[in-house]
Amino acid sequence: xxxxxxxxxTYFDVVDTYNTRMRPDHPHxxxxxxxxxxxxSRMIGVLNLQMDIESHWLLARPGLAxxxxxxxxxxxxxxxFIASNFWPPAGRTASPRQAEVETFTDWFGQxxxxxATLPSDAYFEGxxxxxxxxxxxxxxxxxxxxxxxxxxxxxxxxxxxxxxxPIRRITEEFYHLNSxxxxxxxxxxxxxxxxxxxxxxxxxxxxxxxxNTRILEVTESEAMRHHPDFGGEYxxxxxxxxxxxxxxxxxxxxxxxxxxxLEHHGLKVIVPPDGSSExxxxxxxxxxxxxxxxxxx
Numbered sequence: 001x002x003x004x005x006x007x008x009x010t011y012f013d014v015v016d017t018y019n020t021r022m023r024p025d026h027p028h029x030x031x032x033x034x035x036x037x038x039x040x041s042r043m044i045g046v047l048n049l050q051m052d053i054e055s056h057w058l059l060a061r062p063g064l065a066x067x068x069x070x071x072x073x074x075x076x077x078x079x080x081f082i083a084s085n086f087w088p089p090a091g092r093t094a095s096p097r098q099a100e101v102e103t104f105t106d107w108f109g110q111x112x113x114x115x116a117t118l119p120s121d122a123y124f125e126g127x128x129x130x131x132x133x134x135x136x137x138x139x140x141x142x143x144x145x146x147x148x149x150x151x152x153x154x155x156x157x158x159x160x161x162x163x164x165x166p167i168r169r170i171t172e173e174f175y176h177l178n179s180x181x182x183x184x185x186x187x188x189x190x191x192x193x194x195x196x197x198x199x200x201x202x203x204x205x206x207x208x209x210x211x212n213t214r215i216l217e218v219t220e221s222e223a224m225r226h227h228p229d230f231g232g233e234y235x236x237x238x239x240x241x242x243x244x245x246x247x248x249x250x251x252x253x254x255x256x257x258x259x260x261x262l263e264h265h266g267l268k269v270i271v272p273p274d275g276s277s278e279x280x281x282x283x284x285x286x287x288x289x290x291x292x293x294x295x296x297x
Contacts, residue, residue, distance in 0.1 A: 001185075001245060003054040004047070005076070005104075005291040009040050009068035010060040014282045016096060018089040020173050021235075021283035028230045031278035039279065040068070042272040043250070043286055050270065051245045055290075058107055064100055068279070069288045071178065072127045073101045075153075077136075077294040081108040082116045082156060087123040087144045104291075116156055124149035127176030128169075131294040132183045132190060132209060136162055139177030139197075141169035162296060165208045168198040173236065178287050180223075180236075184244040187265040191216040191240055193223045214265075222258040229277035238276065238285035252276040252285045 014024045014031060023029040047053045060067045075082045083105055086095030105115050118124055128145040130137045136157060140150050147166075154164040167177075174180045174196035181192040190205065194217050205215055218240065225237045237253040244250075249267050252275040259269050276285040 001053070001292045001294065003056065003293045005056045005058055005070050005107075005293075006044065006047075006289060007058050007060050007068050007070045007103075009036050009279075011062055011065055012036055012060075012068045012279075012282070013065040015065050018096075019175050019283040021280065023281075028233070029281055031281050035274070036278040039272070039274055039276055040289065042274070043276070043289065046250050046270055046272060047243070047290070051243070051248050051250065053245060056107075058103055061099070061103065064097070066097055066282060067100050067103075069127075069282075069284050070291045071288050072097065072125050072176075073104045074126045074291070075129050075136075075294070076108075076113075076291055077131070077157070077162070078160070078297055080114050080116060080156070080160075081105070082124070082153065083118070084125045085118045085120070085123050085149065086125055087146070089143075118149065118152045122146070122148040122152040124153060125176065126291065127178050127288060130178050130181055130183055131292070131296070132165075132213065133185075133188075134162055134296045135165055135209060137165045137167060137177065137181065137183075137205070139169045139181070140166055141175075143172065144169075144175055160296075163208070165204065167201045167204055169196055170198050171196060175283070176288070179238060179241050179284070182240045182242045182244070182287070184242075184249065184262070184265070184267055186244060186247045187214070187262075187267055188212060189214045189216060189265050189267075191218050193218045193236075193240060195220075216261065218258065222255040225253065225255070227277075227280075229275075229280075235280075238280055241285035241287040243286055243290065250286050252280070 128139040
């Protein structure tokens with residue numbers, strides 16, 4: 001992965017509730033605008049200057065408070081962009097995030113990238129995708145990406161030689177795969193948080209991924225923390241919403257024991273000052289803020 005898309009958090013805010021971390025009326029629920037931009041800028045600095053990743057900036061649109069989460073509107077893989085068909089939250093006929101997709105399809109269209117869309121009953125969100133070599137691990141469940149979405153993604157990718165490996169998410173607290181599942185390509189290492197998935201997830205990964213790909217189950221003490229920016233509330237830390245390239249890992253938080261494991265695998269952890277707390281108020285961190293260009297050819 002040499003390039004990615006980002007969107008500045010110009011209009012970022014928490015004004016709605018469609019995941020468990022979005023609590024606009026909570027004492028710690030709303031982001032601070034200055035701190036938001038500072039945290040995003042530090043992320044860009046690490047990506048561009050330390051990790052040598054090219055970033056393409058798309059413009060945010062007024063009224064789309066979650067648009068900074070550039071990962072979610074689709075999957076960019078080789079010369080193909082698969083547009084997300086966002087799941088509508090309970091009691092709604094459409095997702096408030098669906099309007100974000102147009103900015104991406106316009107940009108990809110101008111670049112001559114092929115654009116694929118899915119049938120209306122096939123829900124799919126880019127945050128449920130993690131490439132592991134030439135395989136796509138995709139999370140699905142009762143919300144966000146559904147089994148019909150998995151079927152349609154499989155139809156698009158398997159003729160290209162990309163195996164699609166679905167694993168089931170089982171809790172709304174961990175609503176996208178890439179928040180609790182990451183791949184460190186330099187170490188050929190997967191790390192995931194088992195409580196987010198059905199009991200057969202480890203076995204599925206072990207059987208369907210190459211034998212040399214190592215799989216690490218992250219413990220509760222490594223994944224959760226008493227978060228200082230949420231009044232000490234015991235919350236998921238977004239430690240697995242990480243980005244790795246050339247042995248460097250950008251993370252919002254890393255427990256000492258997890259850091260030692262990554263170091264043992266030859267990885268260097270980078271946790272920027274002040275982390276990503278303002279984005280965590282809406283349920284995301286660094287990986288959510290970036291759309292990778294996944295290259296398999």
